Amino acid sequence: MPEFDTSHVKNIVLLGHAGSGKTTLAECMLFEAGLITRKGSIAERNTTGDYHELEQERGNSIFSKLLHTKWRGYKINIIDTPGYDDFSGEVISALRVADTGVMLINAVMGVEVGTDIIWEYTEQFKTPMIFGVNKLDDDNADFEKAVREAKSHFGSNVVVVQYPRQTGAGFHEIIDVLRMTMYHFKDNGGKPEKMAIPEEEKAKAEELHKELIEAIASNDETLMEKYFDKGELDEDEMKNGLKKAMINHDLFPLFCLSAERNMGSGRLMGFIDNVCPSANEMPPQTTQKGDALPCDANGPACIFIYKTISEPHVGELSFFKVYSGTIKSGMELENETTGVTEKITQLFLVEGNKRTPINELVAGDIGATLKLKNTHVNNTLHIKGKNYELPPIVFPAPNMTVAIETLKKGEEEKLSQALHQLREEDPTLLVEVSSELKQTLIHCQGDMHLAVAKWKIEHQHKLEVKFTKPRIAYRETIRKMADANYRHKKQSGGAGQFGEVYMRIEPWYEGMPEPADLNVRGRDTHELEWGGRLVFYNCIVGGAIDARFLPSVLKGVMEKMHNGPLTGSYARDIRVCVYDGKMHPVDSNDISFKIAGLQAFRQAFQQADPQILEPIYQLDVLCPDDLTGAVMGDLQSRRAIVEGIDSEGHFQKVIAKVPLAEMDGYSSSLRSITQGRAKFKMAFAGYEPVPFDLQRKLIDEYSKTAKEEFA
Ligand SMILES: Nc1nc2c(ncn2[C@@H]2O[C@H](COP(=O)(O)OP(=O)(O)O)[C@@H](O)[C@H]2O)c(=O)[nH]1
Ligand SMILES: [Mg+2]
Structure with a gap:
């Protein structure tokens, strides 16, 4: 019992x-x-x-x-x-x-x-x-x-x-x-x-x-009548009335x-x-399918994992609430989310860092078990033959991003394991390995949250790390039409190389008309994985280039789209029309046309009023009334556009659009401006052109570091 x-x-x-x-x-x-x-x-x-x-x-x-x-x-x-x-x-x-x-x-x-x-x-x-x-x-x-x-x-x-x-x-x-x-x-x-x-x-x-009494009675008709009759409620009536009002x-x-x-x-x-x-x-928990799961110790066993820890002196534990049935040690449960069967070998009562083994836990109770192998926060486990899945906890989205690296070379794998462990214990910390930025990013709730992550990495995983500024995922595009042609020719001994391409590029937008002066013979639309499109037209007349070389031209263009001409960032939203060129009966091959395509595209891009785009975020800052001035002043120094102020409960909500590049350290700076009395949310809103000065600066920085791909 x-x-x-x-x-x-x-x-x-x-x-x-x-x-x-x-x-x-x-x-x-x-x-x-x-x-x-x-x-x-x-x-x-x-x-x-x-x-x-x-x-x-x-x-x-x-x-x-x-x-x-x-x-x-x-x-x-x-x-x-x-x-x-x-x-x-x-x-x-x-x-x-x-x-x-x-x-x-x-x-x-x-x-x-x-x-x-x-x-x-x-x-x-x-x-x-x-x-x-x-x-x-x-x-x-x-x-x-x-x-x-x-x-x-x-x-x-x-x-x-x-x-x-x-x-x-x-x-x-x-x-x-x-x-x-x-x-x-x-x-x-x-x-x-x-x-x-x-x-x-x-x-x-x-x-x-x-x-x-009046507050209690006003929430319950029967009690209200009693109160009118007797002018009083007894203690039990008050308790029952309060319980009902609390539940509601x-x-x-x-x-x-x-x-x-x-x-x-x-x-x-x-x-x-x-x-x-x-x-x-309390009202019974409903499953994801909408069925009610009554909290009954005699019902089918079902638990929900709300927390996991892994601590040196406490061990690895999964914490759960029993939503239905009675959980006994030795029981086998199916994890609805991961599909595996887990054996609950030990159940514990927990007292901070102390744990006491127990044999069973009834519906409604909360306890812990040794961490199950394939079970994580938000998983539902139940007896065989059921398919209960309880609604997950919706954790807050991150507010802050930093890049992380180990101080010593060669510890990358250890870091990745440490981060995996951190993430397992803390669903509000997200880890992203960005191949675009070539950085490992930590998305977290704020600077205190980050300090805790750092402490765990250093003390529990014995790794020295540093945080750096995350690079910004700029994009490149063009603002006007431009033409270019490029001849690739190499004739130094052995087989030669020859390919020449004429190309027009234009800013692409939804619903743009077909080119009036070109003869369109084929079109491909490429949805780019980094956002936006590349639309590639074949407008060759009279067989100036064989159709079989066009994929090589596209490959060259795509390569440059990956590694934009201005800063090496991804390019987007461009229409390319290949309308002329030349072949050589012997020396033309795929590589020649790829190079010609790439170089023609690069030249055209430079002529087409190229523009760097930066990620812009929607920012909502909640703060007390007396702080809106300070919050807005600070935002102005970050190139933000304040779109309005709303009131939300007892807070003022400052709504703004702000470039991600200006948001580094915002969490701590907002805390210091407001003595911790404000909070904010950020969400990606889209890409916008960077100001002229910044574009110059970014291009200069890039040209200092970029290596020419072709000598
Ligand atoms: N004077 C006084 N100090 C208290 C009382 N309760 C807590 N504190 C102190 O307030 C500080 C914060 O308490 P703590 O329990 O850590 O607060 P928590 O952050 O809400 O968990 C500690 O220094 C406590 O000793 C109280 O009833 N009276
Ligand atoms: Mg406390």
Whole structure:
């Protein structure tokens, strides 16, 4: 028998801006439940959550951590998450499997940008949410302001369940307006003493109690009737009403905490046990095919992998949630995504970096197994004979790209293995080996994310690397029509070479008319793998060149399209008409016509008002109102075109088009201009001509480095 059945398992995710106290609160929850005998702290670098060497070095969370606690007959799985937007992939995957979010608000700071950003994700998942106003022991804490801001940012559905009698050093009492009780804590927190609400607080407590009841009743007709009849709801009615409203994302109860002084976490856990939904009280998960998969321990076994780690002192683990059935060690499961059968040899309960073997896990629970060979994040595994596939976690697109290389030569293969491993653990980090740019690129979320990748490569893979600027994938094209002819002739001993080609080139565009003065005898359209087209016309009259030489001419043109005449970049959107030429009865051959084709094309290109194109990105920057000026000023220095400003929630959204070449280091520079209060998204928009000066500069740089292909 499992120790906890499905309805006694609660999955919560701790959320909030960095520094709001999530990791400290998790530590309280473990300590209060007696799972750890000493409460660790961030200052002493010994919390259960922030066990990773790098987290202890930096003093804040970077990875999401699975922990669990037991409170009054319930198991609470806790996923502690990092607060910085660079690590939002960890938050999103945690939200995918959690059934309730606990959002901490720092009572000193109020609602911060991280709170807002994370809130957006919780809205996508419609996760039932609780607020915890933390750090009420701080002398600068302002509870009323935190509540005001929470209501203004997240709506009047934020309802106060508790308020502090006093904040700052004197924070010892929490007044609970659901239970109409006061909790009094000793200096070092722990189990509070329950007391009657003192006379001078009664009016305020009554008023908040009424507000809470009305909020609950207004979301439920039956309760509304009862409330009208009796003028009151009892505790069970309130709990049930709250549970329903939380599941529907209609009410967000707010609690009081001092995680540092260990006050308030017991009551919060009691509320999680009794009011927050278990997985089987949430709407059933639907498969990709649209079938509902009820969260039932007796159903067919089905799990979803939400995270993988590979750490020296912890091992290689895959974390999963059981969506249906009961998973037992030794079970064989089919991976719907990769098609392989995997044996679950060991199941674990996880406590930060400690793992305890267990025999089984029921539907709704979260646990880990030794990393399965062909199983990755986002895979669904199920018993034989089913075809369940659960919707994948959609990770955020990258915001920043750098090129990476090893300091020592000959370690390329080791680097590629290290990057493969990094990618396996972190789906928000993308690796691209670009044959065009001849660079290995890392696409990531921001500079902090990159620093973590570098740390892992250096410490876990023992490789020294450096990051460099990624080259820009320029394109070349032409802006007017030009003609050229080229005769290739070589007659030095042995067999000679001869080929002559006349060619016209023009900018190609959709729907362009056929050439009026040429006799078109054949046409090929080549969709170029790097974008755009090459359209190749045979307009030869009177058999001036044999048709069998035309593929060689095309080959020569294509070679130059690959390696554009201006900067060696790919060329695009050109129509080539070959309309005349000469052959030699003996010396003409494929190579001669390829060379003639290439050189004629190169000459024509230079005459055709050639233009370098650069990649342009659509950029959206979200920032608070007071920062739009600074954000736009900075964008102007990057050749950006600001297209408008919109408001989005509590943010202003600056919308711009900006050349990729100007976006190097944008992540850190935006962070420093806005003190981390802004975020941005970028997406490729298209190619645009570079300004004249830049074109000159690029051509000069290229001509210094380019070697002539033909002596
Ligand atoms: N005064 C006070 N400090 C706290 C409280 N909770 C956390 N802290 C401190 O705030 C800092 C950030 O806490 P941490 O748990 O790492 O926050 P996280 O980034 O949300 O995980 C640490 O220095 C904690 O010691 C609290 O209730 N009161
Ligand atoms: Mg933390």
